[in-house]
Amino acid sequence: MTKGDRVVIAVVTLLVALLYGLLWNRGEGQWLEVARGGEVVARLDLTQNQEFHVRGLLGESVIQIRDGNAAFVDSPCPEKLCVRTGHLHHAGETSVCLPNGISLRVVAENTVYDAMNF
Amino acid sequence: MATTQVTVSAEDWRIAQLAALGIAIHVLEGAFPSLLPGVKPGLANVITLTVCFLYGWKAAVWVSMLRVLGGSLLAGTFMTPTFFLSLGGAVAMLMAMALLLWLGRGRFAGLTPIGVGVLAAVAHMLGQFVLAWALFVPHPALLGLLPVLLTAALVFGIINGWICHYLLKRLKTDDVVTAL
Amino acid sequence: MMRGALLFLVLWMLSGCGDDAPQREEFYAMGTVINLSFYGVTPERSKQLSEQVQQEFKRLHAQWQPWQNGELADINRALAAGQAASVSPAIQQLIEQSAVLSDRSDGLFNPAIGSLVKLWGFHQDVRGDVPPPSLESIQLLLQQNLSMHQLHLQGDQLRSDNPALQLDFGGFAKGVAVDAAIAKLRAAGVKDAIVNAGGDLRAIGSKGKQAWTIGVRDPRSPGVLASIAVRGDESVVTSGDYERFFEYQGQRYHHILDPRSGYPAKGLTSVTVMYPQASVADAAATALLVAGPNDWLRIAKQLGLQQVMVIDSQGRIFLTPAMQSRVEFVNAKTAVTVVSL
Numbered sequence: 001m002t003k004g005d006r007v008v009i010a011v012v013t014l015l016v017a018l019l020y021g022l023l024w025n026r027g028e029g030q031w032l033e034v035a036r037g038g039e040v041v042a043r044l045d046l047t048q049n050q051e052f053h054v055r056g057l058l059g060e061s062v063i064q065i066r067d068g069n070a071a072f073v074d075s076p077c078p079e080k081l082c083v084r085t086g087h088l089h090h091a092g093e094t095s096v097c098l099p100n101g102i103s104l105r106v107v108a109e110n111t112v113y114d115a116m117n118f
Numbered sequence: 119m120a121t122t123q124v125t126v127s128a129e130d131w132r133i134a135q136l137a138a139l140g141i142a143i144h145v146l147e148g149a150f151p152s153l154l155p156g157v158k159p160g161l162a163n164v165i166t167l168t169v170c171f172l173y174g175w176k177a178a179v180w181v182s183m184l185r186v187l188g189g190s191l192l193a194g195t196f197m198t199p200t201f202f203l204s205l206g207g208a209v210a211m212l213m214a215m216a217l218l219l220w221l222g223r224g225r226f227a228g229l230t231p232i233g234v235g236v237l238a239a240v241a242h243m244l245g246q247f248v249l250a251w252a253l254f255v256p257h258p259a260l261l262g263l264l265p266v267l268l269t270a271a272l273v274f275g276i277i278n279g280w281i282c283h284y285l286l287k288r289l290k291t292d293d294v295v296t297a298l
Numbered sequence: 299m300m301r302g303a304l305l306f307l308v309l310w311m312l313s314g315c316g317d318d319a320p321q322r323e324e325f326y327a328m329g330t331v332i333n334l335s336f337y338g339v340t341p342e343r344s345k346q347l348s349e350q351v352q353q354e355f356k357r358l359h360a361q362w363q364p365w366q367n368g369e370l371a372d373i374n375r376a377l378a379a380g381q382a383a384s385v386s387p388a389i390q391q392l393i394e395q396s397a398v399l400s401d402r403s404d405g406l407f408n409p410a411i412g413s414l415v416k417l418w419g420f421h422q423d424v425r426g427d428v429p430p431p432s433l434e435s436i437q438l439l440l441q442q443n444l445s446m447h448q449l450h451l452q453g454d455q456l457r458s459d460n461p462a463l464q465l466d467f468g469g470f471a472k473g474v475a476v477d478a479a480i481a482k483l484r485a486a487g488v489k490d491a492i493v494n495a496g497g498d499l500r501a502i503g504s505k506g507k508q509a510w511t512i513g514v515r516d517p518r519s520p521g522v523l524a525s526i527a528v529r530g531d532e533s534v535v536t537s538g539d540y541e542r543f544f545e546y547q548g549q550r551y552h553h554i555l556d557p558r559s560g561y562p563a564k565g566l567t568s569v570t571v572m573y574p575q576a577s578v579a580d581a582a583a584t585a586l587l588v589a590g591p592n593d594w595l596r597i598a599k600q601l602g603l604q605q606v607m608v609i610d611s612q613g614r615i616f617l618t619p620a621m622q623s624r625v626e627f628v629n630a631k632t633a634v635t636v637v638s639l
Contacts (some may be wrong), residue, residue, distance in 0.1 A: 012236055019265040022224035038325040072252050078426045079544060088524050092513050096331050099424050103324070103331055113513035113525065114320065114335050114505060115494040117536040117570065 015022060032070045032088070035103045046070060046089075046106065056100030063104060075100055092116050132173070133180045139163040140185035145192050159274045160239060161212065167282045170215055171226075178215065182208045202253065203246045210245020211238045226291070231286065235279025236272060240282055243271035320505055323348035327355035328363075328472055329423050329621045330496030337490035339600075347488060351479045355495075360474045361388065364412055365421050373463060377458045385456045396470055396581065397446040402600050403585035406593075408557040410444045412464030420542065420553045424620065427544050430453075430463065430551055436560035437478045440501035446559070467486065470499045473535065473580030491575075497541065500533040500576040514625070517568040517609055524607075528574070537587045539541035539582045546547070556588045565590035565611060572605035599639055 036044040036052055044052055044065060051073075052063045059076030069087035075097050082097035088106050092113030096103040144162040162185055170178035187210050190201040221227045221232050247264060275285055321344035334351060336344045360368045369389060376383035385393070396409045399529040412421075417435060419425045439462065448459040465473075472495045479493045480500050490503030493509055501510045509527035512534050516523035526534060539552035539562065553597040556563040569586040573579040582601050586594040591610050598618070600604050607623040617625065622636050 001232055002228055002230055004228040005230050005236075008229060008233040008236055009272070009276065012240055012268075012275075015301055016265055016268045017273060019268060023261050023265055026590050030334065035324060038323075038331075042436060081542070086519075090513075093515075093522065094331070098326070098329065098331075102325065113522065114318070114510045115333060115492045115525075116497075116513045116522075117499060117597065118492075118497045118515035118535050 006043065008115055012102060017114055020084045029065075031107050032063070032065060033105045033107050035105065037101050038103075044070070061100050061102045070093070070106065072097060072102075072104070075102075094118075101103045129173070129177070132171075132175055133184070136165055136169055137181045137188065138186035140181055141188040141192060148189075148193055149274030160242060160278065163235075163238060163242065164278045164281050165240060166208070166211065167231055167238060168285055170234075171231060171282065171286055173217055175212070175216055177219055177295075179212055181214060185223065199253070204251055206228070206249035207246040208244040209291035210248075211242040213239030216239055230279070231282035232276060232279035233284060236275035239271040239278060243267050301383050307331045311324070314525060316510045323351075325352050325355075325379045325536075327352060328475060328495060329554075330472070333492070333494040335403070335487065335492040335510070336395070337503065339488070343604070345493075347483060347486060350482060350486065354479055355475055358388075358471070358478060359418045361386070362392070362467060364464065365416070370465060370467075372603055373456060377456070378408075378461050380458075380461050382455045382457045383455050385451070386454070387414070388597075390451060390454065392474060393446075393449065393451060393465070395474075395577065396467060399402075399451070399470075399578065399581040399586075400446045403597050404588075405445055406446065406559060406588040406598070407470070407585035409465055409467045409470060410446050410448065410463050411439075411555065411557050412426060412466035413442075413444070413462055414439050414555055414557070414560060415466045415468065416464065418551070418555065420554075425544050426562045427546055430549075436593065440560045469498065469537065469584055470577060472496070473533075473575070474575035476500050476533070476576040497537075497575050498533070498535045498580050500531070501528045502531045504529045514570055514607075518613055522628050523632075524625045524626050526626070531574060532572060533574065533576035533579045534570065534572050535583045536568055536570040536608050537580070537583035539563070539587070540567065554584060554587050558588075562602060563588040563590065565592075566594065566608050567613075569594070569613055570607040571603060572621065573603060579614075595637060595639065604639070 002047045005071070030046055031045050032044040033040050034044065034052065036054060037055060041054060042052060044050065046065060046068055048065065049067065050065050053060050054063065061072060062074035064073040066073055069089050071087045072082040072095060073084070075082050077097055077099035082095055085095040088104060090093055091106050094103060094116055141163065142163045147158060147161055152156050165185070166178050166182045169181045186204050190196040215234065218226050218229065218234060219235060223286060247267060321336045321339055321341055323344060325332050325348065328458045332355060334348055336347060339347070361617070362368070362370050364370050364374055369386060371391070373383040373385060400407050400409065415421050416429045417439060419428065442460055444460065444463055450457045450464050476493050476495050476498050477500065480502060483491050483493070484502070490505065492499055492501040498626045499512065504510060507558040509529040511528045512528055513522040514524045514526065514536060517538050517540055521608070530532065537554060539554060541553065543550055543552040552562045554563050555561065566587050569583045571586065573582065582598070582603055585597055585601065586606065586608060589597045594608055604618065605624060606618045607621050607625060608616050615632065617634050617636050618639050619636055622634070
């Protein structure tokens with residue numbers, strides 16, 4: 001093996017490692033976008049368990065992320081349809097709280113679905 | 119009745135024999151189930167690689183194309199997706215070797231068969247992948263497979279390169295076929 | 299060194315066949331979230347187009363919302379007072395088109411039951427979990443035989459035989475608005491786009507070389523049931539009993555009312571219809587959901603539909619043959635029944 005061979009192997013290894021990072025890190029449902037009135041106000045990592053509070057038209061909506069699933073857990077709206085929607089996980093899934101003007105959307109770098117029919 | 123005289127040179131024989139060897143390996147390899155879809159050692163590439171080192175790039179083109187054509191005819195995959203993938207891979211690999219020879223002004227830029235083998239295997243895999251993407255399934259999920267495929271290409275490239283290196287060391291230029 | 303760099307570059311180009319993602323926009327209108335996707339436009343242009351579409355939706359909503367202020371609300375007030383109302387060409391068209399669809403669906407899609415919708419409280423953006431209306435009040439309305447046949451359009455004058463008749467185009471208006479938005483985008487030179495009004499969507503063109511991928515929600519669990527690849531010009535509309543509902547004393551009441559019983563439709567949880575126009579697809583999806591497990595196929599035939607998927611309350615999935623070839627289930631083992639039209 002010459003120096004050239006080693007350089008080739010090193011460069012190819014590096015490129016492959018880079019590709020792993022590039023293509024494997026953005027699997028399904030990586031991020032949760034929280035929007036208020038259509039404007040994205042937060043981008044939360046779906047792999048981190050967390051609770052997020054956001055102020056909407058009526059008051060504070062509470063969004064929880066647990067084990068890769070996101071959901072509204074509390075909302076000031078009267079019907080609480082958003083809380084009943086349940087958990088989001090796959091890219092493209094959305095949950096909307098119309099009265100409070102807050103929407104959640106799971107996004108990945110290469111979202112699988114262009115639009116959701118619900 | 120007019121007859122056409124076909125002269126068969128020694129080099130034609132060699133190419134035919136090496137191509138036949140490539141076909142045999144190609145078909146044998148196809149008979150074994152693969153561990154991962156799309157991942158194969160590509161041992162037939164050893165022949166292409168060795169020929170390129172011994173007899174030059176043009177001979178490698180002949181051997182490789184004959185192998186793709188003959189192999190697919192024998193395996194019954196001619197003009198099927200498998201054939202086009204195989205062809206795409208072979209073309210990409212030959213182009214990579216041509217590029218290397220051009221960069222190194224005819225001497226592979228100071229690389230041994232191992233370095234060339236790795237680059238050839240990666241090119242082979244990328245060629246197949248690009249073709250598969252363009253022709254069959256342009257699905258984002260396929261991209262996730264790419265790093266795995268390239269890792270396999272890297273590993274088998276080194277192994278194949280090493281086999282080629284070993285062959286070249288052991289062989290006198292003219293009796294590759296008999297020695298194999 | 300130069301040559302090494304060149305080699306690197308070639309490998310890099312081979313590995314990263316760059317994909318340009320579509321532009322996405324989102325806004326609220328007609329009581330729902332509107333999502334837009336554009337392909338092959340700059341982010342600035344995307345914002346501009348979104349602004350235009352938003353204007354269109356707001357304009358149509360003001361015109362078509364049945365109860366507050368606006369043209370349809372004025373018409374409803376006139377009808378209730380037993381007077382004739384003058385009607386703009388846009389609403390004339392809405393009335394005529396919906397009357398045809400209502401007829402073909404045996405009256406299961408029925409925009410004349412506005413009073414019933416109002417009685418249930420589904421006309422409000424936020425209804426709250428208050429009790430459902432009494433059986434007597436529902437039956438009183440049913441006795442009126444509310445139907446589009448009781449409306450008479452002469453020139454731009456609309457009359458009704460029945461002061462109880464109130465118009466509420468509901469989801470159909472959303473479908474018509476989606477069609478209008480697509481027409482507007484086309485006029486603006488847009489070739490590749492999706493307009494999605496909370497499940498009423500129409501897609502034109504494609505995402506470059508790839509088709510648009512539409513995800514259909516699973517009515518039983520959060521998540522995606524199936525995907526549909528759409529290319530060219532097509533609408534996908536899903537009506538489901540899970541979209542809007544309220545609960546009272548443990549009982550669930552959804553917003554799609556059966557004009558025959560006066561109560562929320564029973565038997566099917568979701569209906570997905572594919573058709574060129576979103577307006578027709580929406581009216582059809584509503585009608586089939588109301589039709590229920592025994593009648594949806596017959597109504598689909600009458601409406602001239604080819605591509606339909608329904609899911610009943612036991613979670614069983616039924617598909618027409620043409621639909622089966624379009625739908626790709628996320629779980630390949632999903633059991634389905636194919637039924638011929």
